[in-house]
Amino acid sequence: MSSESRVVAVLGPTNTGKTHYAIERMLGHRTGVIGLPLRLLAREVYDRIVAARGPSVVGLVTGEERIVPPRTQYWVCTVEAMPEGMGADFVAIDEIQLCADPERGHVFTDRLLRARGLQETLFLGSDTMRGPIAALVPGVQFMRRERMSQLVYTGSKKISRMPARSAIVGFSVDNVYAIAELIRRQKGGAAVVMGALSPRTRNAQVALYQSGEVDYLVATDAIGMGLNLDVDHVAFSSLSKFDGRRMRPLQPNELAQIAGRAGRGMSNGTFGVTGDARPLDEGVAEAIMEHRFTPLKKLNWRNAALQFGSIDRLIHSLEESPKDEGLVRAREADDLGALKSLAQVPEVAARASDGRSVRLLWDVCRIPDFRGISHAEHAGLLEVIFNHLHERGAIPDDFMARQIRRIDRTDGDIDTLSKRLAFIRTWTYVAQRSGWVHDESHWRGETRAVEDRVSDALHDRLTQRFVDRRTSVLLRRLKQKEALLAEVNDKGEVTVEGEFVGRLEGFRFSPDKAASGGAAGAEAKTIKSAALQALAPHFHLRADRFYNAPDTEIDYTDQGGLMWGDSAVGKLVAGSDPLKPRIEVFVDDAAGADVAQKVERRLQHFIDRKIAALFEPLMNLQRDETLSGLARGFAFQMVESLGLLPRASVADDVKALDQEARGALRKHGIRFGQFTIFMPLLLKPAPTRLRLLLWSLAQGLDDFPAAPPPGLVTVPVATDAPQGYDTMCGYRNAGERAIRIDMLERLADLLRAQDSRAGFEATPDMLSITGMTLEQFAGLMEGLGYRAEKGERVKVKPVETPAATASDDSGAATDAGAEEAEAPAETAAEAGTETPAEAADAVAETPVEAPVAEAEVSAEPAAEESAPVEEAVAADATDAPEAETAVDEAPEMEVFYTFTWARKPARGGRPQGRGKPAAAGAPVGDRPRGQGKPRGKKPQGGKPKGDRPAQGGKTYTARPPKKEKAIDPDNPFAAALMGLKTGK
Numbered sequence: 001m002s003s004e005s006r007v008v009a010v011l012g013p014t015n016t017g018k019t020h021y022a023i024e025r026m027l028g029h030r031t032g033v034i035g036l037p038l039r040l041l042a043r044e045v046y047d048r049i050v051a052a053r054g055p056s057v058v059g060l061v062t063g064e065e066r067i068v069p070p071r072t073q074y075w076v077c078t079v080e081a082m083p084e085g086m087g088a089d090f091v092a093i094d095e096i097q098l099c100a101d102p103e104r105g106h107v108f109t110d111r112l113l114r115a116r117g118l119q120e121t122l123f124l125g126s127d128t129m130r131g132p133i134a135a136l137v138p139g140v141q142f143m144r145r146e147r148m149s150q151l152v153y154t155g156s157k158k159i160s161r162m163p164a165r166s167a168i169v170g171f172s173v174d175n176v177y178a179i180a181e182l183i184r185r186q187k188g189g190a191a192v193v194m195g196a197l198s199p200r201t202r203n204a205q206v207a208l209y210q211s212g213e214v215d216y217l218v219a220t221d222a223i224g225m226g227l228n229l230d231v232d233h234v235a236f237s238s239l240s241k242f243d244g245r246r247m248r249p250l251q252p253n254e255l256a257q258i259a260g261r262a263g264r265g266m267s268n269g270t271f272g273v274t275g276d277a278r279p280l281d282e283g284v285a286e287a288i289m290e291h292r293f294t295p296l297k298k299l300n301w302r303n304a305a306l307q308f309g310s311i312d313r314l315i316h317s318l319e320e321s322p323k324d325e326g327l328v329r330a331r332e333a334d335d336l337g338a339l340k341s342l343a344q345v346p347e348v349a350a351r352a353s354d355g356r357s358v359r360l361l362w363d364v365c366r367i368p369d370f371r372g373i374s375h376a377e378h379a380g381l382l383e384v385i386f387n388h389l390h391e392r393g394a395i396p397d398d399f400m401a402r403q404i405r406r407i408d409r410t411d412g413d414i415d416t417l418s419k420r421l422a423f424i425r426t427w428t429y430v431a432q433r434s435g436w437v438h439d440e441s442h443w444r445g446e447t448r449a450v451e452d453r454v455s456d457a458l459h460d461r462l463t464q465r466f467v468d469r470r471t472s473v474l475l476r477r478l479k480q481k482e483a484l485l486a487e488v489n490d491k492g493e494v495t496v497e498g499e500f501v502g503r504l505e506g507f508r509f510s511p512d513k514a515a516s517g518g519a520a521g522a523e524a525k526t527i528k529s530a531a532l533q534a535l536a537p538h539f540h541l542r543a544d545r546f547y548n549a550p551d552t553e554i555d556y557t558d559q560g561g562l563m564w565g566d567s568a569v570g571k572l573v574a575g576s577d578p579l580k581p582r583i584e585v586f587v588d589d590a591a592g593a594d595v596a597q598k599v600e601r602r603l604q605h606f607i608d609r610k611i612a613a614l615f616e617p618l619m620n621l622q623r624d625e626t627l628s629g630l631a632r633g634f635a636f637q638m639v640e641s642l643g644l645l646p647r648a649s650v651a652d653d654v655k656a657l658d659q660e661a662r663g664a665l666r667k668h669g670i671r672f673g674q675f676t677i678f679m680p681l682l683l684k685p686a687p688t689r690l691r692l693l694l695w696s697l698a699q700g701l702d703d704f705p706a707a708p709p710p711g712l713v714t715v716p717v718a719t720d721a722p723q724g725y726d727t728m729c730g731y732r733n734a735g736e737r738a739i740r741i742d743m744l745e746r747l748a749d750l751l752r753a754q755d756s757r758a759g760f761e762a763t764p765d766m767l768s769i770t771g772m773t774l775e776q777f778a779g780l781m782e783g784l785g786y787r788a789e790k791g792e793r794v795k796v797k798p799v800e801t802p803a804a805t806a807s808d809d810s811g812a813a814t815d816a817g818a819e820e821a822e823a824p825a826e827t828a829a830e831a832g833t834e835t836p837a838e839a840a841d842a843v844a845e846t847p848v849e850a851p852v853a854e855a856e857v858s859a860e861p862a863a864e865e866s867a868p869v870e871e872a873v874a875a876d877a878t879d880a881p882e883a884e885t886a887v888d889e890a891p892e893m894e895v896f897y898t899f900t901w902a903r904k905p906a907r908g909g910r911p912q913g914r915g916k917p918a919a920a921g922a923p924v925g926d927r928p929r930g931q932g933k934p935r936g937k938k939p940q941g942g943k944p945k946g947d948r949p950a951q952g953g954k955t956y957t958a959r960p961p962k963k964e965k966a967i968d969p970d971n972p973f974a975a976a977l978m979g980l981k982t983g984k
Contacts, residue, residue, distance in 0.1 A: 007121045009096070009133045012145035013291040014260025015269075018124040019228075021145070022092040023049060026074060029119060032090030035079040035111060037098055037225045039064065043199040044228070046076040063368060064428040064451075065199075066444065080107050082115065091117035095225055096125035097253070097296065099132070102243060105300030106330035112136065114304065128253055128296045135326050136299075149263040153285040154272040157235065160186050164215035165232040167223060168274060169258055171241040177414070179237060179275070180218040180466040189214040189467030195222035198421055200455035205462060214467055224258035234262040237275040252284050253293040301327035308358040311343045334378075338365040341379040348383055351390045361386055363433070370425040385430065394438050395430065400446075403427055408450045410457035414465060417458040424451050486534030488542075492567070494531055501531045506567035507542065507587040507599060509535060532590035539591035543598045554606045558706045560693060562603050570603050578642060578698040579611055579618075611694075614687040617679050618643050621668045631661035638670065642691045643682040644727050644741070647675055673745040675732055683730045683742055685710035695728045713771045714739045714780070735783025737776070743769055756786070756901040778897045787902040795894035 010018050023045065026032035036042045039062045046060045046067075059072035061081045075083065079093065093115060099108040112123065113136060123133060123140075133140055159168065159182055168183070168190075170176040176192060183190040191209040193202055209217045210230060217229065221241065236258070240249045263269025271288070273279055280288075287293060303320040307313045318336050321329050339362065342348045352361045364386045369378040388395045407424045410417070428451055430436055431443040486496045492504045502511040511528050546564060555563050562570040562583070570585040583603045587596040612619055621627075622639045634653055638645060647654065654672065657665075662672065669679045682691065689707045696704035701722060708715040708729055714737045718725060731738035739747070747769050754760040762777050770777055778788040 005117060005119055005121065007116070007123075007137055007140045008143055009123045009125075009129070009137075009140055010143045010145060011125060011127045011130060013126070013147045013151075014257065015147050015149060015263055015265075016145035017148065018145055019045070019094055022094065022122050022124055025120065025122060026090045026092060027052065029089035029117075031073050031086075031088045032092070032117070033075040033077065033082060033086065033088045034092040035077050035082045035094065035115070037079060037095045037104075037108075038195060038222060039078055040193075040195070040197075040199055040202050040222065041094070041225055042076050042078050043203070049074055049076060064425050064432065065448075066432045079111055080104075082111065084115075088117055089119045090122075091115050091120075092122040092124060094124045096123040096133070097129050098125075099129070099299040100296050102300065102331055103333065106302035106333070109299045109301045109327065110304050112299075126253060126257070126293070127291070128293050131295045131297065132299050132326055136324065147260075147291065149266055150268045151260060151263060151289055152268065152270045153280065153289055154233070154270045156273045156277075156279050159183060159235075159274050162187070162216065162235060162274065163233055165230060166215070166235060167217040167219055167229070167231045167233070167261060168235045168237055169219055169221060169223070170237045171220060173418075175237060176218050176220060177466075183216045183218065184466050184468055187214075187216055189463075190216040190218045192462050192466060193217060193219040193223060195220060196418065196422065197458070198425075198451055198455040200452055201421070201459045201462075204456075204459040208463065208467065218466075221254075221258055223261050224254075228264065229261065230264055231261050232263065232267070232269060234259050234269070234271040235274040236272075236277050239273070239277050239280075252287050255280075255284070256288040256291065256293065259288055297326070298328045299326060300330040302330045302333070306362070308355040308362070311339070311349065311352050311358055311361070314358055314362060315339060315343070334369055334375075335362075335366045337375060338379050338382055341375065342383055342386070345383055348386060351387070357390060360389060364389065367426065367429055370422045370429070371419075372422065381426070389436060393435075395436060397438060400427065400431075400437060400443055404446055404450055408453070410453055414458065414461045417454055417461060421451065421454050421458060424454060486531065486538065488535070488538050494535065496531055496534050502528075504535065504538070504542070506564055506569040507539060507546075507585070507591055507595065509588055509590075532588060536590060536592075539588070539595045543591075543595040547598050547602045549602075551606055551609060554603070556607070556610075556690075556693065558689070558693065559704050560697060562607075569599060572607065572693070572697055574697040574700065578640070578694050579615065581607060581694060581697055583607070610690065614690050615643070615682065617669045617681050621665075621670075624668065627664055629661070630657055631664050634661070634665060635668075638665075638677070638679070642695060642728065643679045643687075644691075644730065645677040646727055646732075647673065647677055650677065671745070673741065674748045675744055676727070676741040678730075678741055680742060683740070688728075688730050692725075692728050695724070699724075712740075713743045713769070714776075733783065734781075735779045737780055737783070739770060739780060754899075756899065759789075759898040759900045761896055761898060774895065774897060778899075781897075781899050782902075785902055786899045789898045789900070791896055791898065792893045793896065795892045 010021060012018060022034060026034055027049070034045065036045060042060065042062055043065075046058060049058045053074065055067075056069050057071055057073040058067075059069060059075045060067040061075060061077045061083065063078065063081055075086075075088070077083070079098075093108065093111045096108060096112060099105050099112060101108070112133070115121070123129070123137075127144075130142060134142075159179065162168065162183075168179050170179055173194065173196075176194060180190045180192055189208075191205040191214050193205055197205070206217075206229065208214050217223070217231065223229065223231075236255070239255070240247050242248075259269075259271035261269075262271050301322045301324075303317055303322075305317065307317040315336070318339075319329070342361065342365065343352075348361065352358045364382050367382060367385070369375075371378065385395065388399065404424070404427060407420050407427075409420065412420075424447060428444075428447040431440065431447045434440070437443045485498075486494060488494050488504050493500060494502050494504050494509065500512060502509055504510075509528060509531055511531070546569070549564065553565060556572065557563060560572040561568050562572065568586055570583050572581040573584050575582045583600050585596050585599045585603065587599055618639055621635050624635070627635050630653070634650070634657060637650060637653070654677070666672075669681055671678055671680060681687070685707070688710075692707050693704060699722065705718065705721050705725055708731065715731060717733050717736055717738050726733045726738050727741075729738075730742075731740055732744055734744075747766060750763065750766055750769070762774060762781075767774065767777055770780060772780060778790070782788050
């Protein structure tokens with residue numbers, strides 16, 4: 001060092017421009033070296049000098065990076081990586097107060113004592129170093145720089161109330177991640193900066209903050225070492241840290257170093273505490289604001305004059321004590337601990353037998369423990385590296401390739417990528433050492449490429465986890481009071497300022513919870529508020545499109561919801577009349593009253609037209625002004641019951657109707673069935689579905705029952721359904737199954753022709769109409785009030801006889817009748833050829849007399865008539881010789897049921913008492929004895945006693961024979977007249 005070289009200590013608090021001053025002074029010299037405490041800060045200063053002088057004359061040397069152009073003039077380094085003996089004109093050491101750091105202090109103290117520029121040397125740091133520098137550096141000059149802005153203590157604040165452009169400081173990785181997650185949920189996101197990050201990841205995170213994409217920075221105390229950021233407020237989440245050996249409280253000067261990052265240039269800054277950190281003592285807060293701290297008295301020192309004769313001599317020289325009173329021997333560092341550990345390994349001790357080998361071992365021991373797994377794991381890795389270097393002169397290429405290949409992956413979470421980044425830093429450090437690998441440029445490029453890939457992946461994961469771009473964009477736009485640009489595509493996906501924020505489902509906005517990690521609270525409110533504000537014009541455009549949409553695009557659900565495509569836009573609610581439901585729309589308040597009214601009008605038009613179309617016969621009945629008196633009242637009941645009335649509930653009203661009134665009602669399609677008064681057109685699936693919905697609304701049900709599947713004649717009874725459900729579905733419960741009412745009326749026509757007192761069997765027509773097996777039909781009949789008696793008999797094949805031919809004709813008629821089963825059917829009387837309307841009602845209202853009168857004028861059903869034939873055939877078969885030879889062969893048996901009218905129905909029929917008139921809707925085919933007959937006379941049976949008079953050829957049909965005139969069953973004189981007709 002020349003005698004003209006000057007040594008200057010530039011001291012002062014943070015934000016005094018010390019680093020900027022040093023860069024300017026260095027660029028004023030031909031060559032220069034600047035040592036910085038962090039790799040991150042070194043990269044920042046390198047970028048600034050490259051911007052000023054170009055990359056061809058600027059070098060960067062750190063433990064993991066080495067950029068050295070051929071014409072390098074200015075060297076930017078970490079303090080540990082500063083080259084010695086270069087003879088540079090200028091030398092500067094930043095953050096010189098780290099001489100007191102228990103871990104790295106001895107390195108800074110060594111530079112303070114030995115690093116000098118040929119023309120100028122600068123030491124940059126805190127005022128607390130004035131005494132030690134004056135004592136240890138002869139001829140030093142001091143330069144005091146004042147802070148360019150004020151620093152004010154603001155006390156404790158919750159993170160939710162943290163102002164924008166704040167940095168929250170944590171002292172552990174877990175603490176940093178927890179704070180960042182909380183800020184993401186409440187504020188939209190935060191950038192994360194830690195010393196363990198690679199420069200590439202750190203720069204990408206800082207760019208998020210500096211660009212304003214996020215307003216919050218969560219960092220470790222790494223930001224206290226000269227990182228220049230636009231921070232207005234610094235908040236400490238803790239006042240203690242782990243220093244590598246124990247948890248200890250932070251000293252006031254350490255707090256000031258970090259708090260001083262608040263405020264940049266002439267902008268004032270504030271600092272405080274948050275979370276679980278207790279408020280600062282008044283004295284500590286004042287000391288930080290006034291930059292008054294206890295001066296340092298002792299600096300950490302380690303001997304730099306090392307002896308490499310043997311491992312023991314090296315260890316002894318490293319543990320030598322300082323001779324100056326202002327210095328104190330540094331505690332055992334990681335490199336010395338690794339050296340002692342490897343010295344106990346016999347193979348290593350044997351190899352390190354000369355000065356060159358000991359020096360190589362020491363260089364290996366100085367590899368930092370980037371992985372931080374354990375001291376033993378780190379020593380094991382160092383042993384492998386030393387053995388390769390000592391035995392082969394370099395680390396084998398295949399070994400390096402295997403180590404790098406295991407790390408070269410970008411999958412996994414933040415912790416996994418952080419570990420890979422720490423692992424690759426070890427091999428990046430190895431590749432940077434001269435002569436440790438065969439092809440230095442190749443392996444430096446490989447390790448750098450892997451580090452870059454892992455760094456980018458880590459940045460992406462950090463951003464995905466801790467930054468909600470949508471919320472941050474919306475908050476920034478809202479804060480700037482700019483108009484937000486919203487777009488809605490054909491799928492209803494909503495983007496605001498290019499960020500997907502949710503979906504527009506009909507006329508309601510649904511925020512995207514999945515992409516935001518299920519966040520709620522302030523974040524969700526912010527997204528929804530900003531999105532609705534931007535969506536205001538889209539609501540009107542969508543309302544216009546909806547109002548002009550055809551009815552085919554709108555539908556209703558079984559629960560009363562109103563759908564436009566796949567979106568729910570409203571629901572039906574009960575109105576004053578079952579056929580006039582009201583509309584409740586699903587429209588966000590932000591859409592406005594005009595949009596809501598337009599949607600409501602369109603939905604009201606839709607449901608009104610739907611009701612008018614599906615219930616046209618009912619609407620015509622309601623509007624028919626020609627109806628009067630009882631007919632008009634009965635029409636009102638039909639409309640009120642949506643076109644279906646159980647006959648039992650209106651028996652008196654039906655009886656009171658004269659034939660003229662019935663004829664007028666019949667013109668509107670009303671059928672007076674034995675069980676139900678109904679309109680066949682309303683039994684189709686579409687009217688049934690709507691009728692059930694309107695009925696559920698009128699009944700005030702919470703859960704609307706669904707309609708049965710269309711096309712089924714019988715369905716299982718819904719045991720938990722509300723009362724009246726079966727009728728609204730167009731069915732009648734009968735035991736365990738319900739039968740469609742039009743099919744029930746057709747079945748009633750067949751049952752009316754049977755003798756239910758003597759008993760009868762099911763005909764093929766009956767089974768065809770119901771679509772049931774014989775056992776299922778027996779259960780149905782029991783539900784209708786009949787008794788079913790099961791029996792078995794020998795099954796005999798029918799013999800070809802004229803009677804059998806007649807049965808075939810009957811079967812054809814049955815098939816013909818079965819083909820009509822799918823369409824709503826008339827009752828037998830109404831389907832006949834008689835023109836008088838009285839014939840239909842007479843058949844429906846005379847269930848008792850019909851089998852009595854018809855027993856002698858009509859043939860028995862095919863199943864009943866074939867029984868004697870089957871018995872005769874069975875008798876002949878018994879007498880045949882073949883039967884005698886086949887006595888050992890068991891006859892084939894068949895099951896049959898005999899149905900008779902039960903006074904007390906087994907499953908839901910109405911019990912009838914003696915002498916009481918049968919109620920309308922009671923099971924057809926019989927009436928209790930003694931009803932409607934003159935006393936002293938026996939009731940008419942299904943078959944007359946004795947021989948029948950000779951009759952012509954018989955034919956069989958599913959329909960009962962036509963009657964000449966209906967007879968009032970309640971008139972005893974009419975009953976006597978009917979007895980005379982039958983010859984009794």
